[in-house]
Amino acid sequence: MDTISYGEVDETIVAELRNIVGAGRVLVDGDVVEPYSHDEVVGLRGRPEAVVRVASAEQVSAVLRLAQRERVPVTPRGAGYGLSGGAVPVLGGIVLSLEKMNRILEIDKANLMVTVEPGVITANIHRAVEAEGLFYPPDPASLDSCTIGGNVAEGAGGPRAVKYGVTKDYVCGLEAVLPSGEIIQAGGKLVKNVTGYNLIQLLVGSEGTLAVVTKIILRLIPLPKVQVDLLFPFGKFLDAANAVSDIIAHRILPTAIEFMERDSLLAVERLLGREVPFHDAEAHLLIQLDGNTQEAVDADYEVVGALCLEHGAQDGLVARDRPTRERLWETRRKIIESLRRESPINHMEDVVVPRAAIAALLGGIKNTSRRHGVRIISFGHAGDGNVHVNVLKDDVPDDRWAEVVPIVQVEIYRLALSLGGTITGEHGIGATRRRYLPMALDECQMQLQRGIRDVFDPNRILNPGKIFP
């Protein structure tokens, strides 16, 4: 934890903040700032002394200069849908909310680029560019709520990463405000750029610790004309996992391969109040294929179907029209919400391994669950080797829960690392995993990373208490 002592946000500072952004955009009252005291991590909270809802890079710059002068911590925030506590002001100070900077500034069809402000909800970018026959593939399951600024800061992924990659693969330009208040423009509408160090990729995934992103230029691709979704139920959990590796080994790259265990399906059923197809199966694979012709997509579909059946799939469901496809995906997108309803206290991990090791990872997690007598439900982006591991408290007594969670956490990290993986694939280190960063990075890399942070932010005012132990 940073041992620096920080200043408080007193009335004089609040008055200065009001001068910068306007009185209505500075929030200080208890009830009003409460929604900014947490993200989607269960049980983690930090009370902001002030929330400032900025409208421009210049305002961000002025707020950071003031915070720098007064040594006040500043926590950037998009929608607060993060799963590692990144937007939680664990040391108080100012929460810098980017939610009002939510304009899509330009869809440039000649250059296949879209320029957006950081507070745009990700799904709104999808809708806007798809109306023009263009495609922005990264699709975190939270896409209807999270912001593109949060996606950039977290290096967010999503189901379509199997074929199309993650947020970092689409960011070509950034405007960002450094902790000193300096505004920089990195990159542009360029598909190639090797001018000096790659600052863009350094800022992507930096979890709001190096700079505040105020404008983003994203690369677009043509929208595929045909999409089909396939649902395969498996009687044995590991058969589904083995099918994933085999599909990839057959040189077919589906758009998405999502894995869901029976307990997660049943939880979604209870949440939605209606039956999920094949709910007796031990696991489901939800596979999306896309392409520009029906023939090409159908050819892949035949191979994927045959492979799943070879691996013990009991049946298959094909969804070609949008409403049916949306219904299949609704199950997947509702898993986190429904597991929280089942067990309001739970713990979520986001480990990633090389794709071919997915069966070993899922099998190892089952062993951990048995060994410690806690219910663990895995689901997620199996085609990327990235699994969301949910440890449910259920009726485990509080003292046993407090004891067992760190043990399970470390065991799952060790398993992922032993398989050539790492401790987080897309949710980030944030506040919740920083103790464990040295498990994944050696001392030399820890020093390099700390050194980078200190070059950007020697006084550590930007999102302190995150990433580093």
Ligand SMILES: Cc1cc2nc3c(=O)[nH]c(=O)nc-3n(C[C@H](O)[C@H](O)[C@H](O)COP(=O)(O)OP(=O)(O)OC[C@H]3O[C@@H](n4cnc5c(N)ncnc54)[C@H](O)[C@@H]3O)c2cc1C
């Ligand atoms: C139901 C659910 C499903 C999810 N599915 C996925 C998924 O499939 N893939 C995935 O990757 N994640 C997923 N997430 C996690 C989360 O949605 C992503 O991390 C998302 O990128 C967070 O965006 P946000 O706007 O909510 O960011 P916030 O939570 O507000 O902030 C996240 C981090 O970004 C920083 N930040 C935010 N905006 C800026 C900015 N403009 N400049 C600098 N730093 C900034 C914050 O300081 C913080 O460190 C899911 C979350 C939930 C609740």
